[in-house]
Amino acid sequence: MEIGIAARLCLLRLRAPAEAPSPATILLSMTQPLTNPGSSEPYASGSLTLGARPLDAVPMLDLRRQYEQVRAEVLEAVERVCASQHYILGSEVEALERELADFCGTSDAVGCASGTDALWLALVAAGLQPGDQVLTTPFSFFASASAIVRAGARPVFADIDPHTFNLDPAQVESFLRGALRDKLRAVLPVHLYGQCADMNSLQRLADEFHLSVIEDAAQAIGARLGSEAPMAGSMGVSAAFSFYPTKNLSAYGDAGLVTTSDPEMAEHMRRLRNHGSPRRYVHEELGWNSRLDAMQAAILRVKLKYVDEWNDSRRAHAARYDLLFAETGLASAGGQPENAAPIQLPLTTAGVHHVFHQYVVRAYRRDELREFLSARKIGTQIYYPIPLHLQPCFVYLGYREGDFPEAERAANEVLALPIFPELTEDELRRVVKSIADFYC
Numbered sequence: 001m002e003i004g005i006a007a008r009l010c011l012l013r014l015r016a017p018a019e020a021p022s023p024a025t026i027l028l029s030m031t032q033p034l035t036n037p038g039s040s041e042p043y044a045s046g047s048l049t050l051g052a053r054p055l056d057a058v059p060m061l062d063l064r065r066q067y068e069q070v071r072a073e074v075l076e077a078v079e080r081v082c083a084s085q086h087y088i089l090g091s092e093v094e095a096l097e098r099e100l101a102d103f104c105g106t107s108d109a110v111g112c113a114s115g116t117d118a119l120w121l122a123l124v125a126a127g128l129q130p131g132d133q134v135l136t137t138p139f140s141f142f143a144s145a146s147a148i149v150r151a152g153a154r155p156v157f158a159d160i161d162p163h164t165f166n167l168d169p170a171q172v173e174s175f176l177r178g179a180l181r182d183k184l185r186a187v188l189p190v191h192l193y194g195q196c197a198d199m200n201s202l203q204r205l206a207d208e209f210h211l212s213v214i215e216d217a218a219q220a221i222g223a224r225l226g227s228e229a230p231m232a233g234s235m236g237v238s239a240a241f242s243f244y245p246t247k248n249l250s251a252y253g254d255a256g257l258v259t260t261s262d263p264e265m266a267e268h269m270r271r272l273r274n275h276g277s278p279r280r281y282v283h284e285e286l287g288w289n290s291r292l293d294a295m296q297a298a299i300l301r302v303k304l305k306y307v308d309e310w311n312d313s314r315r316a317h318a319a320r321y322d323l324l325f326a327e328t329g330l331a332s333a334g335g336q337p338e339n340a341a342p343i344q345l346p347l348t349t350a351g352v353h354h355v356f357h358q359y360v361v362r363a364y365r366r367d368e369l370r371e372f373l374s375a376r377k378i379g380t381q382i383y384y385p386i387p388l389h390l391q392p393c394f395v396y397l398g399y400r401e402g403d404f405p406e407a408e409r410a411a412n413e414v415l416a417l418p419i420f421p422e423l424t425e426d427e428l429r430r431v432v433k434s435i436a437d438f439y440c
């Protein structure tokens with residue numbers, strides 16, 4: 001049976017009253033085991049047979065395919081670092097900092113050990129004092145909030161926009177116009193899944209209430225609000241990037257970086273990442289060891305040349321998913337709870353240059369669908385199954401279930417599908433076909 005007809009038949013069945021969602025699976029790891037380098041290899045290990053038809057696995061992410069493309073250049077860069085015998089900071093890191101500042105359109109960039117540390121550096125350099133508050137989204141990776149605590153401040157949350165999953169300026173505004181804002185010093189929007197938060201509205205509010213805006217751009221290298229708009233990383237006073245191996249620009253280990261156009265702030269962060277030390281064995285304040293390795297910097301410099309091309313491939317795959325899902329009749333666009341379609345596609349705000357770090361749908365019976373896909377060796381992930389205000393370590397903040405209904409609903413419904421640049425048309429089709437099979 002053709003998918004379209006099957007989909008229409010299963011939509012009738014799907015209009016039955018919704019079952020209570022089963023408890024969200026707690027899965028914080030970013031990657032599936034990396035299996036099957038591509039569908040061009042018939043019967044690769046991990047293949048399975050459905051009826052008479054063999055199907056290969058579709059990994060959530062397969063970094064080996066990217067490595068094949070850049071192998072020679074990466075090995076040359078590694079050899080260059082080994083030949084120099086200079087492993088920490090130094091000329092490779094300085095070159096990467098210049099190149100990334102240029103890429104993002106800022107005057108400065110400061111390399112560090114991880115995206116988590118980049119957030120910490122940006123927050124401390126913004127001058128937070130103990131007891132200050134920083135407003136962020138409850139629907140992000142843990143570090144968006146934990147870095148605020150590590151910087152000596154207290155995270156406070158506002159709910160997300162159900163269409164973009166990003167911090168909702170209307171919710172931020174109602175917080176700001178409420179009674180509890182006198183200790184608020186900064187707003188930390190996250191450009192989740194590779195789509196910029198509504199920075200224009202957030203900046204207007206920040207200006208009115210004299211707040212610093214610090215971007216969590218960990219998932220958003222190369223993203224912007226429009227084709228001529230400033231890049232992610234250049235819109236706040238500073239911005240944190242992660243180069244964790246699953247990111248659109250990724251290192252071969254942990255690495256991170258802060259961008260800023262405030263040279264004094266950049267100098268402060270350079271000291272902070274090196275134990276608060278302006279000169280050897282002189283410590284003006286407490287910093288940390290968060291220096292970036294020359295090896296990671298050299299590898300990132302190779303990959304930075306390809307990041308626009310890779311982002312374009314991700315955007316093309318997202319458009320292809322949208323089209324294939326539309327053909328099944330199983331999907332509607334974006335975040336409408338009342339909509340009967342079992343799959344709601346990610347919504348890109350008009351004109352926004354989304355870089356699809358993740359392609360995330362909302363799915364009816366999400367956890368069952370995930371199990372079904374897993375049985376077919378199709379990788380998926382849940383980013384993120386527990387909103388930050390409900391994390392056990394943040395009980396002391398005093399939030400309760402029901403405080404941020406959109407973040408909580410998203411945590412129960414979202415499912416990230418494979419979207420890395422080297423994904424093939426065949427694999428994309430297999431993902432969509434398998435989802436259609438589940439609902440029919």
Ligand SMILES: Cc1ncc(COP(=O)(O)O)c(C=O)c1O
Nearest residue numbers: 114115116141143218242243244
């Ligand atoms: C939104 C967000 N913020 C911060 C981080 C922290 O980055 P890292 O893992 O490099 O410390 C991540 C990484 O997953 C992230 O996705």
